[in-house]
Amino acid sequence: MTDFELIKLALEAREMAYAPYSHHKVGAAIESADGRVFKGCNIENAGYTPTNCAERTAVFKAVSEGVKNFKRIAIVGGMDNLTALPYCAPCGVCRQVLREFTDPKAFEILLAEVDNVTDLGKLDESQVHIKVVTLAEMLPLGFGPENLKLD
Template sequence: MTYEELVKKALEARKLAYTPYSHHAVGAALLAANGDVYLGCNIENAGYTPTNCAERTAVFKAVSEGVRNFTAIAIVGGPDNAEHLPICAPCGVCRQVLNEFVDPDSFDVILGTDDPANCKIFKLSELLPLGFGPKNMSFLEDYNK
């Protein structure tokens, strides 16, 4: 799957966003190593804290189906009524969740717009420098012996 196709899938997912409060709809398309794509949209809640971002929705869907190996994610977001969508980067919590399941130096984060050919690509490690992940928990191996 090309990254342009992945951005198109993120645009499709964005249409399903539930954003009655912020009116900022986001869609994500997570590419698994096996070629499957998991879509996610942001889902708001009046209590704000229970709100879930599109990226985490996609990751949680995949992980809940037993998939834990990913190569890329495309993210598209912006105001509901925007004529053109700007680049929309993942929040810190989503960056951390992605970091749990990927190699941040090889995982691509595609930040798309309403034009699937116009995107910016980053490695997760660029968006989350010095990220805390499973490798940081290796000290627990000594405790589990």
């Protein structure tokens, strides 16, 4: 799967976002080590604390299906009235959840700036600008499962 195809899946997931309070819609598509893709969107709640980000929705969907090994994630987001989307990085909580299931030095985070999202069916690669960073770059000195080993 190309980076562009993964970004398009994240854009499709963004269409399902439930963001009636912030109007900030986010979509994510996470690719497992075996090539399966799980999509997620942000889901808000009037109580705010129970809100779930798109990245965590995608991870939790995958884990609930028995998948716990990932190689990359594509993330797109922005206010729902925008026709062009800026880069949208994962929050700290999502970075920590991704850290639980990945090798931070190898796991790639694809962030996309999209020039025109009015018709996903007509979207082409020239409208998408992708920035790729590793989780280690986004979460330096991260705390992970190896920090809890007794030996």
